[in-house]
Every structure is written in structure tokens, then in C-alpha cells.
Amino acid sequence: MKALRNIVDKLKPTFSKGGKLAFLESTFDGFETFLFVPNKTTQHGAHVRDCNDMKRTMIVVVLALVPCLLFGCYNTGIQVGLEGWTAFLYGLVRILPMIATSYIVGLGIEFTAAQLRGHAINEGFLVSGLLIPLVMPVSTPIWMVALGTAFAVIFGKEVFGGTGMNVFNPAVLARAFVFFAYTPQMSGETVWFSDWKMFGAVDAQTGATALEQLATKGEMQWSALDAFLGFIPGSFGETSTLAILIGAAILLLTGVASWKTMVSVFVGGAATAYLFGAFGAFDYPAYYHLLVGGFAFGAVFMATDPVTSAQTSTGKYIVGFLTGAIAILIRQVNPAYPEGMMLSILFMNALAPLIDYYVVEANIRRRQNRVKTVK
Amino acid sequence: MASKSLKNLTAPLSGNNPVIVQILGICSSLAVTVQLKPAIVMGLSVMVVTAFSNLVMSLLRNGVPSRIRIIVQLVVIAALVILVDQVLKAYVYDVSKQLSVYVGLIITNCIVMGRVEAFALQNKPWDSFLDGIGNGLGYAAILVIIALVRELLGSGSLMGFRIIPESMYIAEGGFYSNCGIMLFPPMALIIVGCIIWAHRSFNKDLQEK
Numbered sequence: 154m155k156a157l158r159n160i161v162d163k164l165k166p167t168f169s170k171g172g173k174l175a176f177l178e179s180t181f182d183g184f185e186t187f188l189f190v191p192n193k194t195t196q197h198g199a200h201v202r203d204c205n206d207m208k209r210t211m212i213v214v215v216l217a218l219v220p221c222l223l224f225g226c227y228n229t230g231i232q233v234g235l236e237g238w239t240a241f242l243y244g245l246v247r248i249l250p251m252i253a254t255s256y257i258v259g260l261g262i263e264f265t266a267a268q269l270r271g272h273a274i275n276e277g278f279l280v281s282g283l284l285i286p287l288v289m290p291v292s293t294p295i296w297m298v299a300l301g302t303a304f305a306v307i308f309g310k311e312v313f314g315g316t317g318m319n320v321f322n323p324a325v326l327a328r329a330f331v332f333f334a335y336t337p338q339m340s341g342e343t344v345w346f347s348d349w350k351m352f353g354a355v356d357a358q359t360g361a362t363a364l365e366q367l368a369t370k371g372e373m374q375w376s377a378l379d380a381f382l383g384f385i386p387g388s389f390g391e392t393s394t395l396a397i398l399i400g401a402a403i404l405l406l407t408g409v410a411s412w413k414t415m416v417s418v419f420v421g422g423a424a425t426a427y428l429f430g431a432f433g434a435f436d437y438p439a440y441y442h443l444l445v446g447g448f449a450f451g452a453v454f455m456a457t458d459p460v461t462s463a464q465t466s467t468g469k470y471i472v473g474f475l476t477g478a479i480a481i482l483i484r485q486v487n488p489a490y491p492e493g494m495m496l497s498i499l500f501m502n503a504l505a506p507l508i509d510y511y512v513v514e515a516n517i518r519r520r521q522n523r524v525k526t527v528k
Numbered sequence: 529m530a531s532k533s534l535k536n537l538t539a540p541l542s543g544n545n546p547v548i549v550q551i552l553g554i555c556s557s558l559a560v561t562v563q564l565k566p567a568i569v570m571g572l573s574v575m576v577v578t579a580f581s582n583l584v585m586s587l588l589r590n591g592v593p594s595r596i597r598i599i600v601q602l603v604v605i606a607a608l609v610i611l612v613d614q615v616l617k618a619y620v621y622d623v624s625k626q627l628s629v630y631v632g633l634i635i636t637n638c639i640v641m642g643r644v645e646a647f648a649l650q651n652k653p654w655d656s657f658l659d660g661i662g663n664g665l666g667y668a669a670i671l672v673i674i675a676l677v678r679e680l681l682g683s684g685s686l687m688g689f690r691i692i693p694e695s696m697y698i699a700e701g702g703f704y705s706n707c708g709i710m711l712f713p714p715m716a717l718i719i720v721g722c723i724i725w726a727h728r729s730f731n732k733d734l735q736e737k
Contacts, residue, residue, distance in 0.1 A: 294703060308718060312725075334709035337698075 161185055182273055211279045213409045217400035218283050218454065222248070224396040225389035229291050232386050248389055251286035251298050258302045259285075259323075266311045278306070284324035284454060287390030288447065288495075289331070297335055301327035321502045322461045325451075325495055332495070362386050364446040368484070368491045371436050373445070380444040391450040394443070401453040410457040413469040418452035419443065421477025429485050442481055451494035452477065461502040465512040472508055476501045536655050540662035542731070547670040548724045549734060552638040557671055558716040560630050564687050567675035568668070569623045573612045573631060575664025578640050581605045582648040582660035589649050601644050602635070609635045639663055674719050682710030 168181035229247055230240025259278040267273065285302055305327035310319040363385045366373040375385050383393025391397075404410035422443055430439035443449060456462060456476050463472040476497050483493025490496065546552045553574070560570045584604050585592075592600050613631045616624040624631065634640065643663050648656040679685060684692035684706050696702035709715050728734050 294705075296703070297705075300707075312721075330709065333712065334707045335705050336708055337705070 210409055213407050214280045214404065214454070215283055217403040217409075218280075218287065218390065220396040220399045221287060221390040221393065221450070222283070224383055224393045225287065228383055228385075228392050229389065231384060232291075244389075247291055248286055250295055251289060251293070252283065254295050254298050255285040255302045255327075256282040258299045259306050262303060262306045262311065263316075266315060270315070272315060278323075281305070281323040281327075284390075285327045288324060288328045288388050288450070290388055293331065297331050300334075301331040304330045317460055319460055320506075321499055322455050322458045325455055325498050325502075329495055329499060362446070362491070364484070364491045367435070367437060367441060367445065368488075373437070373441070377438070377441065377444060380441070385445065387445075388447065391447040394449045397449045397453050404453065404457070410453070411459075411462070411469055413466060414457045414462055414473040415452060417470045417473030418456050418477040421474035422448060422452070422481050423477070424474075425478040425481040429481065434485055442484065446484075446492050447494045448477075448480060451480070451498055455498050456501070461505065463505045463509050463512075465509050468505065468509045468512045471512075472501050472505050475504075533655055533658055536658040537662040540659070540666040541669065542666075542727070543734070545666040545670065545727075546639045546642075546663045547667055548720065548727050550639075550642070552642050553667055554717075554720065556630055556633065556637055557667075557674060557720065558713040560627060561671055561675040561678055561716055562682065562711055563626075563679045564672065564675045566623050566626045567671040569616065569620060570627060570630065571664070571668025571671045573616065574634055574637060574639065574667050575661060576612055577605065577608045577634050577637075578643055578664045578667075579657055579660035580608050581640055581644055582656040583653055584608075585644045586648040586651060586653040586656035597649070601641060605635050605640055605644075639667055670720070670723065673723060674716055677719055678710045678716060681707045 164181070165185075223241075226244030226248060227241045229244030230236075230242070233243065235243055256278070259282045263278045282302075285305070286298065289298060289301075305323040309321045309323045309326040310316070313319050363373045363375055363380060373380070373385075379385060381394045383396060385392050401410075401415060405412050405415070423440070426439035426442040429435065456473060463469045479497035479500060480493040483490060483496055487493070540546060544550065547554065547557055556570065556574075561567045581601070581604050585601060588600065588604075609632065612634070613624070616627070616631060643660060647659045651659070676686070679687075680691060684690060684697075684704075692704065694700055696704040698705050
């Protein structure tokens with residue numbers, strides 16, 4: 154640890170003002186604050202002051218994603234007929250190139266943009282870079298992952314001013330771009346199964362995901378317990394509701410994500426699903442909707458994004474509830490897309506600032522009225 | 529040709545471009561740019577309409593009372609659009625079918641009426657005519673750039689000819705796939721945004737503070 158600190162201190166003058174490589178100051182600063190907690194404190198503005206900087210906060214989210222990641226690897230192997238450690242190894246070999254691609258492309262763009270603007274490299278894409286591979290189907294070609302990441306970082310983040318200024322969640326945007334750009338590779342019956350015959354994987358089985366089966370046949374071939382534990386086909390991270398709940402517990406115990414958003418997404422989704430069920434829109438139990446597809450994953454890791462979600466307390470309840478409700482609405486009413494979570498999160502990302510605005514306005518009006526009555 | 533007249537022709541090509549600087553005619557540039565051929569035809573049609581409506585209105589400018597000028601402009605522009613529509617139907621029927629209502633909708637294209645109001649009513653016929661040609665060309669240029677990107681990436685062809693070989697596609701055992709989102713209008717809007725971005729980073733005087 155000490156040796157590393159010494160190296161960093163020795164290099165520092167080269168990258169500071171007047172040094173030979175001064176134009177790379179942001180990049181150096183990015184690496185330094187990645188390795189060591191910075192000693193700078195926020196000087197002005199209405200910030201919450203805390204001993205943690207943004208990188209340390211974001212790493213908690215990455216830790217919370219680890220259960221999903223590990224189980225996703227295992228399940229990917231299970232789905233091609235492997236067992237035990239080989240199954241896990243198979244999934245790991247499939248996802249590692251995707252993770253590497255998304256980090257290299259995303260961080261490359263992020264560092265370049267911060268350098269050009271002379272900004273400090275902050276959150277530095279740590280969470281989005283891991284979320285993107287986790288929401289992609291197993292067989293997505295690497296170059297599509299790279300293109301989706303680049304689109305999301307440039308048009309979702311950098312054009313709005315970089316970290317903290319983005320209107321849309323970059324990970325959902327990457328998934329939406331790839332989904333609409335390469336629909337044949339992203340949906341349909343064959344994509345969820347791998348075509349790599351490694352470690353003795355059986356020939357690609359074809360079959361619809363649980364969500365598609367529910368939408369077309371009104372039932373699924375897996376039990377609710379399988380769907381809860383995650384032994385169903387789907388994107389890497391989204392299948393196991395149990396692993397997602399472990400992640401949610403980590404996020405809530407450390408106070409990184411807002412429980413208000415998370416709970417109201419589930420409440421909104423459940424209420425809408427039961428409403429549809431009560432009117433006889435489907436025959437299976439309504440709670441299936443919370444177990445299959447990307448609902449739980451989106452609710453825990455994406456709807457709670459501190460930048461794109463609502464900032465006010467009341468706003469969080471409203472945005473969360475509507476995110477869940479619209480997701481189920483799209484699943485039930487729109488025949489073109491079996492999964493509604495991605496679109497509903499993006500839609501509520503766009504509406505969140507408006508809802509915040511009216512919440513703040515209403516608060517101001519209430520307090521003004523209070524002053525009037527006192528007079 | 530006096531240099532002042534020439535400026536009417538060249539200014540709208542870049543510095544005062546109708547689409548990316550005046551932000552006029554955005555809707556049709558999203559609608560007709562899925563392929564290159566209709567985009568070129570559309571650009572030329574708009575150029576003809578702006579040029580001649582500018583010319584006619586400039587000739588009439590001293591005789592038309594300003595209270596009824598909008599009606600007169602509409603009659604002139606509508607007559608020209610119908611002429612263009614008939615010519616397209618006669619000579620390039622397939623493209624005319626692809627463009628469908630958008631030829632008729634040239635009449636509502638903001639560029640046409642915008643140039644008549646802003647330029648032709650205050651200037652001499654020759655200058656107005658050049659201004660119309662210039663704005664039409666500026667519009668056509670942006671349409672061609674957007675359509676180039678959209679057709680190449682969305683369909684893998686240009687002017688209907690295959691550029692990206694069939695053998696590269698996933699269905700044929702390759703790795704490539706067309707970017708389907710390019711066929712949707714929202715992507716055209718993002719391309720317009722990119723063109724504006726590039727254009728303003730070269731022309732710093734256009735940047736808003």
C-alpha cells in the first residue's frame with residue numbers, strides 16, 4: 154500500500170500544472186482517486202457532506218451486483234445442459250469479454266471527454282459498465298455490446314454534460330439501442346441459448362423465455378420457485394430474483410439506493426398486475442410478473458439510479474410507482490414487446506425532472522399558505 | 529454576377545443553412561431520408577419550389593397589399609408544388625410513390641414560406657431567385673448527408689445498390705447486421721444533431737453563449 158502511494162506521489166508533479174504531461178491531469182487524477190480516497194472536501198454548493206466520495210459509493214453498487222453476476226454465470230451454463238463448476242466456468246468465459254468490452258469502450262469515451270473538458274473523472278462508469286453486460290442476452294456479439302455502450306455514453310451522458318448531468322440511465326439506454334437496432338439478434342426464440350459448444354455444451358436448444366411464454370401461451374414451463382431462484386433463460390443478471398434481493402439488501406443497508414423508489418416500483422408493478430389479473434387479462438398468478446423478465450433487476454438497480462430518478466421524497470414515490478405500473482402495462486397491452494421494464498424506466502427518466510418540479514412547487518405553495526393563515 | 533448576388537447563393541449552403549442553422553424543414557428531413565434516392569429527389573423538388581416562389585413573389589411584391597400577402601403566397605406555392613408533383617409522377621413514378629404525401633407537404637415546408645417572407649418580399653427578383661436556389665441546395669445537402677448515413681447503416685446499400693456484401697451478414701454466416709434503428713425517424717433527429725454539433729464546432733461564431 155505504502156509503495157503504491159509513493160509511486161503515485163512521485164508521478165504527481167509530472168501530471169500537475171507545468172509538468173510534462175499536464176494535459177493528462179484528469180486521467181491521472183481519475184486513477185489516483187480510484188486507488189486512494191481523496192483528501193479534498195467539497196467547498197461550496199448544497200451537497201451532502203460525507204467521508205465517502207462518489208467512487209466509493211458506486212463500488213457498493215458493484216458489490217451488490219456480484220451475486221447476480223455469479224449466479225448469472227452459473228445459470229448460463231445450466232441452460233446449455235452443463236452442471237456444477239463447468240457450468241459456472243462456461244458462463245464466466247461468455248461474460249468476461251462483454252464486461253471487458255463495455256469497460257474499455259465506456260471508460261475510453263468517459264476519460265477522453267473529461268480530459269477535453271478539463272473535468273475530474275468522477276463516477277467513471279463503474280456501475281454502468283457492469284450493468285450493460287448483465288442486461289444483454291448471452292449470445293449478443295461483442296461488437297454490438299461495444300456499439301450500444303458507445304451510443305449510451307455519448308448520447309445519453311456526454312452530450313448532456315457528463316456524469317451527474319445525464320437524463321437517461323446509460324445502461325438502460327445501451328440495452329434499448331441494441332434492442333431496437335438489432336431486433337433479430339435481441340429477441341425471438343433462439344437468442345437466449347448459446348451457440349458455443351465449449352466444455353461439452355449440448356446443442357443449442359431453442360425455446361421462448363418465461364416472459365414470452367406467459368405472453369403467448371398464458372403459462373410457463375418453469376415453476377414459480379425456479380423463476381424466483383433463477384433457473385430460467387434470460388439476460389445474464391436478470392434471471393434470479395433471489396440474487397437481486399441479496400443485492401437490494403446490500404444497497405439498502407448501506408443506504409446507497411433509495412428504499413422509497415425500490416419499494417414503490419414493486420408496489421406499482423404488483424398493483425397493476427393484480428388489477429389486470431382481477432379483470433381476467435391472464436390466468437397465471439399475478440406475482441409471476443415480479444419474478445420473470447427484467448422487472449426485479451430494473452427495480453433494484455436501474456430505477457434507483459440517483460441521477461436519473463426523482464430527487465424529492467414525494468417524487469420518488471410517484472416515479473417509482475409509475476415505473477412499475479407502466480412496465481406491467483406495456484407487458485400486457487403492447488403485443489410487440491414482451492418486456493416493458495426497459496421502456497418504462499426510460500420513460501420515467503424523462504418525466505422525473507417534471508415530477509420533481511411540481512413536487513417542489515406544491516411544497517412552496519403549501520408553505521406560502523401557512524404564512525398567510527398565520528397573518 | 530456581382531459578388532453580392534453570389535453571396536445570396538452561397539450563404540445558405542453553410543453559414544445560414546436552412547436546416548442546421550435556421551432549424552427549418554426538420555420534419556421532412558426526418559421523413560424522407562430512409563433512402564438516398566428519394567432524399568435527392570425531395571431536395572431538388574424543394575429547391576425548384578423555393579427558387580420559383582421567391583422569384584414570383586419578388587416580382588409581385590410591389591403589387592400585393594401586405595394584408596393579403598399570405599393568401600397570395602399560398603396560391604403561388606401551391607401551384608408550384610402541384611406542378612412539381614405532376615412532373616415527378618410523369619418521370620420518376622416509383623420515387624414519387626415512395627415520397628407519397630411528402631411532395632404535397634412541401635407547401636407546408638417552413639423553408640419555402642420563410643424565405644418568401646424574410647427575403648423575397650424585400651429584394652429584387654434575381655437576388656430572390658438565387659436565395660431560393662441556395663436555400664434549396666442547403667436543404668438538399670443536409671438531406672443527402674442524413675440519407676447517406678441512414679441508407680448505408682440501415683440497409684447496407686446506397687441508391688439501391690448493395691455496398692456491404694451479402695456474405696458479411698449473420699444470416700449468411702458472417703458477423704454483420706444492419707442497424708435497424710437507423711430506419712426509424714428518431715435516429716434521423718440524432719444524426720441532424722450530430723451534423724449541427726460538427727458544423728458549430730467548425731463555425732465558432734454560430735455557437736450560442
